[in-house]
Amino acid sequence: MSSILHARDDPQRPLRQHRGRYRRILRFAAWNLATTWWFELFLPRIGLGGVAARTRSRRMRQFARRFHDLAVELGGLMIKVGQFLSSRLDVLPPEITKELEGLQDEVPPVAFPGIAALAGHELGAPPDQVFASVDESPIAAASLGQAHRARLNPMDAGDTGLDAVVLKVQRPGIGAIVDVDLAALRKVAGWLSHVRLVSRRADMRALVEEFAMISLQEIDYLQEAVNAERFAADFAGDDRVAVPEVVWERTTRRVLTLEDVTAIKITDARALRAAGIDPATVAPVFAAIMFDQLFTNGFFHADPHPGNIFVTPVRAGAGERPWKLTFIDFGMMGEVTPSTRSGLRKLLIAAAARDGKGLVAAINDVGVLMPSADSVGLERAMTQLFARFGGMGFAELREVDPREFRDFAVEFGDVVRSLPFQLPENFLLIIRAMSLTSGVCSALDERFNLWDSVEPYAAQLLRDERGNVVQDVARQALDAAGIALRLPGRLDALAGRLEEGSLEVAVPRLERQAARLERAGRRAASAVVFGALLVSGAIVRADDLAAGNALMAASSLPLLHALWAGRRVR
Template sequence: MQQQLMSSPPPANSALQRYDARKIASYYRWRPWKALWRLIYIISLFNGFIWGLLWDRWTHTSTAHYPQRAIQIRKILTQLGPTFIKVGQALSTRPDLIPKDFLTELMLLQDQLPPFPNEQAFAQIEAELRQPVREIYQEISAQPVAAASLGQVYRGRLFTGEEVAIKVQRPNLRPKLTLDLYLMRWMAARFGRFLPLNLGHDLTLIVDEFGTKLFEEIDYINEGQNAERFAENFKEYPAVEVPRIHWAYSGRKVLTLQWINGFKLTDSQCAVEANMDPDRLVQIGVISSLRQLLEFGFFHADPHPGNLFATSEGSMAYVDFGMMDQLDQTTKNTLVDAVVHLVNKDYELLATDFVKLGFLTPETDIRPIIPALEDVFDDIIGAKVGDFNFKTITDRFSELMYDYPFRVPAKFALIIRSLVTQEGVALCLNPDFKILEVSYPYVAQRLLAGETPDFQRRLLEVLFKDGKFQWQRLENLIAIAQTDQSFDLIPTARLGMQFLMSDEGDYLRRQVVLALIEDDRLHTEEVERLWNLIKGDLKPEKLFSVALGALAEFSDSNLPEWLPRPPLPVS
């Protein structure tokens, strides 16, 4: 009986809900002809490209022909369909693997294909929801309003009167993806070790991780749950809008969600005609991205212009939550550490951060890398904020990839893609935009607030260097934070007072006293500059109230005799 079960063919791969390399391989072992014909087609398309590369090498014209070959590979990937389009998009964020000319061209890969017929789309809806389309939707558009490589979208209306977007997956998508993933993994297992790639591990693991993410992206139930989680994170931030999911009319291959009235953020002229402030939209986008990475750890990994809308109310709407990822608390903490060490120009600790984040392996000798980091980042940190953007970092950092054993972990490839895309959208709305003009105030506020012990520790790292208090750094942090008009120094001062008066603040209390009399002189000039900077936000009476409020957090036994007790609550 057991032998009979083992010799039976596996179930169809279209039934797989999650990526499973073993089951997919077992399926195609029983159907080798399917894999063979697809493999022949792939090889036939790549054949000319590979011979072209070899010819360029033999004739010593590789550099001159790079742009031509980059266009050629983009067209081949588009012709091969959804799986290869997604591969190309993933590679567009890997400067450790792909030459710069190819990266630029792969970024142009459009996640678009011609729409498939309505008859197939409506049949998909009826099969998934088990009702005729006319009984589900009061209205549905005659043609799709958008078509991508994995599905297409219709505009409709429920019988309750609500306008909705109806997302329908392409027919037979899962079998096509599994066949391509099977062939990619098969080739990676046999030829991956011969490729001069700086991966740090088996290429088949890269394929498996890619396959896992791709299967998550085509599961619309997973996408709907992602949307609800994202909305929960931003429920206190109305500037970010997320469409509501209509679960009664959704399944794994069909997703019905609230229709967003707005325009894509590439349509900057629409923003002008609607009398909207492009700078406000830019600020919303950057701050929301930073909150995703540094606060929630749950981030939108595909914020391309087609997935971002501006509404008439002045908010930004995110759509399409198929490609999301999660950062654990340790990674979030290390990211903030890296920012602090970068600001402090402590490149030895920054190199250690790269090891913790997976950009360098633990056994890497970081000593020769430290001066290289200094060469790359010193100019960037020394530049004015207005002359700096995120792409500057990625371009300069990519120069290190071929000289030192850096690699980009898959998770950070998604983060890089997210940030570069977000900055590209911002530059479309405002060509003079500089990302640090918006992001620095946010990071400075988080550090100054010291909401958690981790942030308090990082603030101390910024303010003290070699045991000496850095007055200029404190002034810079406050000045940068104040560039955001919504910044309120009072809550920050309250948290600071509470920390100073706690047991954990003992070290800081002593250091502040030492800073005031450092080098055998009273630092009145620095104190005066600092007071002039904050006096508009901290009137003496407000400051006294903040101090009393901080003291009120402690019991009466901890208060000095000469201080007034907080009033008792009225019953």
């Protein structure tokens, strides 16, 4: 046991102990990256994009199934990676998210003797001596730990006022496994950082480091206990929210003891109705609570999946809500800096107002767009997007003719793909929290319209911020005055350049089209040479093996040129 608990004394020890695990993760990543390159980059370059398009859906399902099997077999952070993928309904296709959505429920539990040994080491005595009783069957088995129901001994019960508790214990050896998985993920991120298509849009190394920080915090149960109390303080006096109490006397870095608050799982519609609760009334309350965390408190639950939220019936008077939302599992929490929170509030207000230009300005404030981005095209795209699809719920969007989405993607896809995006610090958790929120709300009410919650919340934010309106107007007036003062000089300079014939007009789209045509011409010529050499080699090879092989080998040179010629032209 001591060797497991102190595996981190030697930084290289986990990698040596789990070398096979490390290699399996890298082999899986390498194979799927190579497959993606072949179908999504190579085949379209040689005119076989139709083949890639026809097989794309099947390939995505195969990838998701293979990753699913790998994650269930290995456990550890691979389960967490799968959870992140399954929650990205906004980015990833349903072939992937659907296959991975039940991943958390398939984690096999650790046998109780191993759990009891680790808990006894942490608490200083076997669990059956520390607690009045411990249920050996887990109520939840997750990738990093598992939970068992227990009852406090009479002395602890008298001190805390609690009786029924949940004992959460880390999986034995999980620290070493997390270290190995992070080492593998860092290696994969290094590979991806050399792929220009990926590196232009995201700093993969930074994303993995953020994921690493989140994962290491999740296996520190003292930090989770602090998070639970901070979350409870944020909602103190709020009759919508309940949080379990921490039993500090029975909590360490690897063992956490909390009040047992088990109730109705938030998406269990049958149980909710049996308790006299309409699931459709739960969705807007849950959405509003998540908005409060993100846009007001700045400290939010980043893993609000259905297993971490209960609907708890309570005694209520006439006109009062007869239930609360009880949050558990505070290992994955996020913080929003004041500047990011301000940008998010502006983004929410702009989205509610269907203001495409304001939305892009807010995206800039948040830091998602890099300073070099030309956002004019994005403003036009967002304005048209709001004009056509703004205000629709998920159910309504499903009824829209897919050709409309396809036409929109064709018209503005190049604009969006050309923009240099980046993910600011902690944004991975913000995206995850909002993705899970929308998924839970849709499960509660199929016709739930997120705009119905966004608009009143945005209106309240707007009323709260009206105190800054005078300052904003004054600032805009000063900006306008500065422009007016500089305008005569700029007009004089422009007139001078016109007279000298030195005025240059940049037309980026035209220049890009010309560059693309030039590259296409080069590649077409090389492709013809490649085909001629390849076919010639195949014909000659029947009579002269050496000459045929030489011609076929030589065909690789014009092929490489056809693929890469002109890549540096801008």
